[in-house]
Amino acid sequence: MDTPSAPRRRLPVTAVLLVVAALVCAGAALHVQGLIPARVPTASTPFHYQDYAKALRHVRANGDVDFASMGRERKTLDTFIDSLASFSPHNRPDVFPTPEDALAYWLNTYNALVLQQVVDGYPYLETVQQPWLGRFFWGRAWPVGGERLTLWALEHRVLRREFADPRIHLALFQAARGGARLDGSHFQPEFLDSQLNEAGRRFVGDRRNVRLERDTVYLASLFAERREDFLAALPEGRGGNVLQFVWAFLPDTCEERPGCDTRSDLDRACGPRLDQCRIVFMERDWTLPDAAARAARP
Template sequence: MDAPPSPLRRYRVPALLFVVTALGVATAALHVQGLLPARVPSASEPFHYHQYAQVLRHVRSDGDVDFASVGRERQALDGFVQSLASFSPHNRPDVFPTSEDALAYWLNTYNALVLQQVVDGYPYLENVRQPWLGRFFWGRAWPVGGERLTLWALENRVLRTEFADPRIHFALFQAARGGPRLDGAHFQPEYLDAQLNDAGRRFVGDKRNVELDGDTVHLSRLFETYRDDFLAALPEGRGGNVLQFVWAFLPDTCEERPGCATRGDLDRACGPKLDRCHIVYSPEDWTLPDAAAREPRP
């Protein structure tokens, strides 16, 4: 008569499946957080932004991008992205000696990777009307200075952790008309403070992101998503009001942008402490900022 199966044998397969599943979940978590290593290839030349600057010539003055032309210059875009594998402030601090050097690098890196991701999916993405970029926050990773970084890791583990500057949220390209737009110039360490302020003024000056309607202020959902980051930068800290941050980037007059909201408008509507207004966070416009789109821009 055969012996009954061992109790250990009975649970061996389920236990193995559990271990494999746990390892898969752990690896996925490390992948998303950018904690997996990557090979660092030898660089054929010093780090520079020449190729990325060439690509940014296809950004229009209104922030729309000629993605078709960017695609025709894939060699320049891919060449810059390839160089990121060899250099970063993490593995080559000698190349990025100041915090401005480092922050400019990470902002340019993030935006270049988003551009490459869009070009890879273009023109299909032209007809997508949803927050498609979120999928890539959890998916694709690029080798950057010895690490494999996702867009999520770049934003949350690097930029938000290493640089306490909420203006970065106005500078990160989301490939959406309702999000921060690209400028025609890359971020440069020597002009970085002014460039970040310009990015804030562009974002706040867009009626899709900030609009007054009586005692109601319609704000981009970006201000809700990163509310704690904005409040932390205020003198009052988390006890402050996100409208104080908005106020700082509104213009005093609308000479260059007729019909815009000004600081005085916000003061009159919301009171000197900016606490009398009702804030409504508006749905985001996730249409691709494609210069070749047939739909008229708002």
């Protein structure tokens, strides 16, 4: 005579839903953090920046980008980004033997991916709306040297973690007028230090990012968001003042840009220790730096 089997126990529907939700959240976290592996295709040619340099010809002298033209000739940009799947300092350190090689690679990679994402959405993407919601900075991942990296992972897990240089924040193009602007040339290891200094001068010299009015200094919100990174670069460390970093990139004179703010102006307004000024952080202008949009303005 067969012994009756014990009835099967079923998990409550609520428990099943919780398990599914946990798995979905775990997958989303891995996606955002760039912890999902990617296939590494065999490279047909050595790594180079030639195609990316061609794509940057559509960047105007003032930092605006002719996205329409870049989209019509997007093959060069796409070819460069396709090559990133095979090469990175993480999986091919032999190709990027110095810290300058590695940092130049990651900066160029970040900026190229931002450009591709804008081109993909152009002309409907007029502004990066509410980036903290993830539609732009962690909503998409690319295969990069055996990893699938979002823009968020590139900035926070790679650049901020591996390179203690706050100038990177002034060099990362985020498709916004109130942010770092492209200058039409890619970062090159042999000139990287001077290029980063120039990116700092370009950012600080833009009145959307730094503006002095009497005893008040208006600063881009980036200086508040990445304050700890900027202070860590100062000799005084966290006991310093973020205006010391700003001061270093202000010009001595305004020969090239009449009416600009200079180091002497900041000294007079804030005192020798730069601690007498009131700092007001400005909201970022997320309008797309589109050359066509600017041309259409009256």
